Each structure stands twice: as structure tokens, then as C-alpha cells.
Amino acid sequence: MKEMAKLFKALSEDVRLRILGLLCQGELCVCDLMAVLDLPQSTISRHLSYLTNAGWLAGERRGVWMYYRLIDDGGDLQQDLMAVLIKHLAKLPAVARDYARLTQYLKTKNPSACG
Amino acid sequence: MKEMAKLFKALSEDVRLRILGLLCQGELCVCDLMAVLDLPQSTISRHLSYLTNAGWLAGERRGVWMYYRLIDDGGDLQQDLMAVLIKHLAKLPAVARDYARLTQYLKTKNPSACG
DNA sequence: GACACATATCCGCCTACACGGATATATTGA
């Protein structure tokens, strides 16, 4: 019960939904998210911790960079919710704008950086 | 976006999940919920307001009593989420206990009361 | 109108957490 509420609570915030939306496209590191969402590093990092702690993300360190990706082996409930998220997030205008900015960003990004 | 976060936020609290679980069985009035959940009236009423405002419930006055039921004509996202809730809430031990108490309560309840 | 009852709202108190700048930590490379 607490666990279920915790899953939902993690989804109850705009920035976190935008992060999940972006990660539907594949893993990203903190600096990618900072660039695309245009938010301070501490804000991004805090939300990533929250999502990880709630069981939505997994982080992996590669050198100096931390890559985050969606967890695909959660419980039944979580998998059903993930399907709902994938289906509906992309429809949101704010998320569509983020996708566009991500595409643009990946094009111009220095290849020697994290990606 | 805000709307989506709002839907999820309403689901991020134990008491509200228990209320939704009970209402899956059909409409109930505030006094029913007080009896089954064993919580103060102000607490129940506050959560019902929250759920109604978030678009999860509809309330209807019948005489002195307010009956609440799940909304079945929400948007696409909401309907998908409702299906997930119906599927998973009943599995939770806390909700199963509430069902048992509801059954017991309905048996012993004075028929001249709200029901 | 006066009362009884169901429900909604108010109130003070308290915790969670959002924000973002400042600081601490971790890693790599010179």
C-alpha cells in the first residue's frame, strides 16, 4: 500500500514526468537533462534521486557521468503504469517540446562529451 | 501536464487509495466510509473533496447523505489508470481487509440509515 | 422555527518536499 502510494507520488510532479518522458527515448546523463530541461543541476539531481528511490529509475556510473534509465523489471503494477506512461506522456505538448529540444541538443552536442 | 500530475497526486496517499478501493465495489456515503475505515469524519470528507477536485469521484446528495462514486467517463489517461487501479487495488492486503469490514458493516447496518 | 443529524469547512500544528545557490564528493587526466 505504502509502496503503491510511493510509486504514484513520484509521478505527481511536472519535472519528474518530463524526465520520465525523456528517458522513454533511452538513457541520458544528468548533463543531458540539464541542457534539455534548462534547470539547475541540483534540481535535476534531486528529482533523479527521488525517482530512483521510488523505484522508477536505475542509475549507472560511467566515468564521471551518471546515466539514468527507466527500470523495466519492476512489479506488475509498475509495469502496467509504465505502459500507461509511455502511451500518454508523448501526447503532452510539454513533453513533445522536450523531445524536440533533445533532438536539437543531440545534434549540436560535442561528441567528446558524455554522450 | 499539470493535469496529469494532479491525477497522480490524488493517488499518492494511503487513505485515498483505500477509499478508491472501496468505491470500486459501488457507491458509498460518508458515514459508510467512516465506519469501514474507522477514521474521523473530517479526515474522510477532506479526502473525498480532494479526490473529487482531482476528477476521480463524483458526489451526489440524496437527502442528508452524500454518495460518492468513481467517475467512469474521464479522459483517456484517467480511464487507463482506473483500469490499473481496479486490477491492482484488490490485491493489496489493506484493501482486502477493508472489503471484509465493508461486508460485515453492510450486514449489521441499520436499514433505516443511509444505505 | 427548533431540533437532530450528515457533511463540509476552519483551525492550529506538523511533516514532506520543491526550489536553487553553495558546498562536498567522486572521477579522470596532467
Place this chain on the structure above:
DNA sequence: TCAATATATCCGTGTAGGCGGATATGTGTC
């Protein structure tokens, strides 16, 4: 070891919202 960079955490500030007793409001009955 030191500097540079990426990330995590700390901090003070502000707001949302949980709690439940007290009070206000709405409704039916006499």
C-alpha cells in the same frame, strides 16, 4: 598531487497538504 569536471548533498526558504477537534452549513422532521 592537483586541477577540472560531473554529480550529489546541504542549506534556508516557502508552500502543499496531512491530521483531527471544533465549528459552520445543509437537510429533513416535528
